[in-house]
Amino acid sequence: MRVNLFSAWHNSAMTVMAGIALALALWFGLGWIILEANWAVVPTLGGRIIIGQYNIEAACPGQNCFWRPQAALLLVTALLGMAWAVAGGGVTKRIALVVGGVAAAFAFLPYGLDRMGLDVRLLLLANLPALAVGWALARYTRLGSASWIAILSVLAFILTLVLLRGIPGVPLLHPVSVIYWGGLMLNLLLAIAGIALSFPVGIVLALGRRSRLQIVKLMCIVFIETFRGVPLITLLFMSQVLVPLAFPENFPQNSLVRAAIVITLFSSAYMAENIRGGLQSLHPGQVEAARALGLPGWQTTLFISLPQAIRNVIPPIVGQFISLFKDTSLVYIIGMLDVVEISRAFIQGNPEYLANAKELFIFLALVFWVFTYGMSYVSRRVEQHLGVGER
């Protein structure tokens, strides 16, 4: 205490000043949060924060489509339950319990039944049994292995997309155009697709840039530098105007797929540079030893260089994942209503809430913060698990 705060006169002065400033900030900040701030704007926006315009009348005529994103959430919790059973505790267990618990807790939000029906609440509560089912499935069947979970995750993602998009002709799965997808659901879908795809693309680009094959190297450099040199928002806007021109006029266009591809390519250019840094930090002796043992080039890369290189650069890679997640809010430029844009549009359309815009944006900042902090927390745990910096 003394060493930390009052070791010398200037340190004491700094402590006192910082303490006073902090106390004032807390006093007025908490006072504002509790007394002055009008948080009613958040529940007024309500479910639109999560799914955007997905279940408005134009998107889903004559029925309530809220159950479809919720069913997708059940798939996620079931998968988390499986992961928990396979990992056997630790951070996976904690994440599974938090996601399942928070989803179920939403069922008890103090809305009237007209705003959040019994079906919605029951589906939210079903997250807990889903967690248990996933856990039991992994525990007592042959599905309980990491590779099965990976396969099932891909299947679940595709199933989610089909579920959300709908199938023409099937009564309960009325097709919902992607222009109505929105809210946090859209951010998460784009982020998951972007992360899953930009990682392998980034690895290929990084290897290409370090390749001895001159033409390949040149192509990778041009790609990486072009995509790193231009703002994502410009690329998104260009994709909106240019890409449709490259296809026949009656070719089905999908702004969501286009956004996902652009975000993936943009992010993979940054990912490639991170992974290249990791590859450069490796001692050349590793590759030489592997080659001396007789491993062919591709095995050396796949089993010797890449695992060590990636382990060395986990923080910047996760930083790039986080930045990708934050960048999904830029899809407003192509007219998609993600969680930030739908809030802005709401404020714009309801001027009586203009003075409460800051409450809404603070709330959204907390939502984003929970996700990004969760990501960096997991990355720190993974690093500890792999013993980075210890061997």
Added chain:
Amino acid sequence: MATILRNLTYQGIPIWRNIFVIQWASQILSGVLVVVLVSWFFVNIGNAIQERDIPYGFSFLSRAYQTPIGQHFLDYKSSDSFLYAFVVAATNTIVVSIVGVILATVLGIIVGISRMSGNWIMSKVALVYIEFFRNVPLLLHLFFWFYIVLALPPVRQGYVIAQRLYINNGGVSFPWPSPTNSGLAGTWIVAAVAAVIIGWVIRRWLARRERDTGVASYPLAVGCAAAVAVGAAAWLILSVAGGAAPFVISQPEPHGTFGRIAGGFTVPGGLIALLIGLVTYTSSFIAEIVRAGVQSVGRGQTEAARAVGLSAMSTLRDITFPQALRVIVPPLISQCLNLTKNSSLAGAIGYSDLTNVAKTMTQTAPAVSIFILIMAAYLAMSLTFSLIGNLYNRHSRFTAN
């Protein structure tokens, strides 16, 4: 050629197993594939442009743009050409970038050093600042500040501080030097730049003398004094010659029936929100870079400096920080480039930056041509930043001695 012949006539390994042939064949194949795909893309766009009668070419650049631009630092009227409007928009982006880079660097260094402070409160406050600001999308930062500015009272009920500073939903107005009619303002600016250069030269000369001879020469103080003296002398001479001072301080004042603020300098609300958002967001990244850089300097350096009796402040300023710069500057430059690119979000809060104006331009001019222009503009900016980075790297490389 000889190599190819040898490789092809050598009978030991069949051609399809020859590593030389495989490598070049795969390279050429992939190269051709990429070229074909890219050209297919652009040829299709070209065809579509012709078939659907979409205008193309660069002849629009000399046409009048006919659209107002919200804020502009260069003089602009709607009858100006597209090319000039593009330059105006690019200037808007560059101004925001330069001001933002300077402020973000200063704030980032302060926060980064507080983060390493031995003082528990300072270090935790800095930690919360960093963790919160960099984990939230920039767009949210911008909207948050923008709606705070929008929610400020209108001009007539706005805040006035000491009759000098006007804060309202139109922006912030403060006193600002404005040139007088004597027409010598430009001359004085040239003289002031010359004064700064003279002061700099004197400082260098005195610093070298102090280093070589040990005579105490106070280089910084004398250099500053020389610069101020030359500047003041130029001011006096120009005032006498022109009959009036080259600049007077123009005060902001409410004007007309709506109480619009005239005089002084007004920073519009959108620009303020943009700058606060960009600076706080980027500075949280810079703070982490600064911390990593300073921590990369060996602990022995700090201990040795403290052992010879330097204070903690002096150790940081003269020993650790200069050495840390080698590690800090490359990622710092890439953050500055990020800030420049992130300023393209300005359109969301109504500031006329390059991307925003270009987006409006696509409604009346060929989109493809405009995309080529903005790609070129942003690539030029990022190349400038990497050039600065490379120059610094060359300058700061460990040399053999």
